[in-house]
Amino acid sequence: MDVITFLYMVLQSLIHYLQPVDDVLDEETRWRMELRAKDLERKRIQLVLEMEQLTLRQSRESWGDMLWFALQPRQVWAVAGLLVLLLGLYFSWRKRNDEAEISSEEDEEDHVLGNDLRWLLEHIQWPVQDLQKGCEWTTDLMDNYMIYFGHVLSNSFYPVLQRAIGVGSAFEGWSPREQDVVYRVLIPMTPPRGHSFHLELDSAGERHVRNFRVRVQLECTCLREQQEENMLCFLHHPEEELRSNQDPSLLDTLCTDSYLDVHKTARWFYQLVRAVWPALPQSHSWHLKLLPSRRSCQIKVTNGTESFRIEVLFGVRRGYSDVFVSSQPGEACTLSTTWPETYSVAEVKFFKYITRQAPPDSLQLRCLQLFSCVQLGFGFSTYTVKTIIMHLLNTIPVSQWRRRYFLRRLEDINVNLRCCLEEKCLNHFIIGNKRLPQEISLPLDIASAEPLNLFHHLAQCPAAHSQAMREYQDLQHRLARVLLNGH
Incomplete structure (x- = not known):
C-alpha cells in the first residue's frame, strides 16, 4: 500500500x-x-x-x-x-x-x-433623558457661547476661553442620577496678552490631596507695541498712562494676591453667560435660569417639554496633557485660590476608547449604572464604583463584557469591592497607572507616581473600616433583592 x-x-x-x-x-x-x-x-x-x-x-x-x-x-x-x-x-x-x-x-x-433578570437588563434605572442627545445639545450651546465670547473678549485682558470639553458621567455614557442628569463641561483657560500662568503645588506635604494655585505673572510686551498700537506694556509704562489708555490687567480683575481666584472667575463668567444669552439662537425657544454656585457656573435651560441642567467648570491644562487644575469643588472650606487637580478629561477619553473597542451588546455601562444606583445611601461613593469598573475594563477584554457575561461581571465588581475593603486599598485609576491607552497623555509626575490609595482613610481609622464592612454586607442584601425581584 x-x-x-x-x-x-x-x-x-x-x-x-x-x-x-x-x-x-x-x-x-x-x-x-x-x-x-x-x-x-x-x-x-x-x-x-x-x-x-x-x-x-x-x-x-x-x-x-x-x-x-x-x-x-x-x-x-x-x-x-x-x-x-x-x-x-x-x-x-x-x-x-x-x-x-x-x-x-x-x-x-x-x-x-431568567425572565426577571432579562427584564432587569432592559430596565436598569437608565436615565430618563437621552444622554447622547443631551450631550450634543450641551456641546452645541457651549460652541455658540464660545463664538460670542471670542468676539466680546478679543481685546480684553481676561482669560482666553477655549472650546468646552464634555466631562463627567453623562459624557461617559451613564449617569448616577436617573431623573436629574447633570451635563458637566470643562472650559480650558489660557493667559491673555501680556500675562502668563504658573501652576504651584499647594499640597506638597499631603500625599492624598493634590491642590494647585495658579500664579498670574505679567510679561514684557514692549516688542509687541510696534505691531499692536493699542497694547501697552504693563511692566514698563507708567500706571497713570495704563489706567487712561488700557483696560486693567488680569491681576487687577480676577486675582487675589497674584493668584487666579475661583470665586471671582465664576462671578465674571455668570455675567458673560447672562449678557450673551439673548444673542444665541437657543434663546428664541429656550428659557435660561442661572443657579447659585461659587466655584462653577450652573445653568438650567427649559423649553416647556424638555430641560437640561449644565455645570460649567474652569480649568488650566497641565502642559500638553489630559490633566487639568480646575474649579471643581474640593474639600470643605476650600480657599478661593485653590484649584484641585482633575483627571476627568483623561477618564472620558478612557471610556470613549473602551466604547470604540467594545462589541455592540456590551454592558459595562449598565453594570456601572446598576451598581451606582444600588449603592446610593451607603458610604461608598459613586467614584469608588467607577474606579473599580475602570480597573476591570482595563484588565478584562471588552469582548467579555457582552450580555451573556452580565452576571460574571457583576460578581467581579462585587469581589473587587470586597477585596479592596479587606485590604483597605483601592488604587486611583489614573495616577501611577502604567497600562493606560497611549492616546491618554499624562504629565511625567503623574505617570511615574506611586499609585494613590483612595481607601487610605480606612487604613488610618479602624472604626471607619468596620463601618465600611458592615455597609458592604447591607449592600449585598440590597443587590440580591434587586437581582431576584427585578427592581
Missing part, C-alpha cells in the same frame, strides 16, 4: 467522523455505529502492519529511489491536495464546534438569567 492509499483511508475515516449525529440514537443506529467502529479498528491495525512493512522495505531501498519518488510531480501535488483538504475539513469542524459551544453557552446563560 502506498502513501496515497493511506491518506485516502484516513480522509474517509475523518469524513465519517465529522458527520453530525443526533443527541438521541436508536438501537439500530447504535448497532451499525459499533460495527463500523470495529471495522475501522480492524482496518487501522491492518494499516499499521502495512506501514511497518513499507518502512522496512523503504529502509532497504537507496536514498536516490526515495528522492525520485518524492519529487514526482503527480505524487507531490496529490499529497499536497489531500493535506489541504484535510486542513480545510479540520478547521471547518473546529468552527462548527466553537459555534455550537457558544450557542450552548448563550442558551445556558439565558436560562440562568
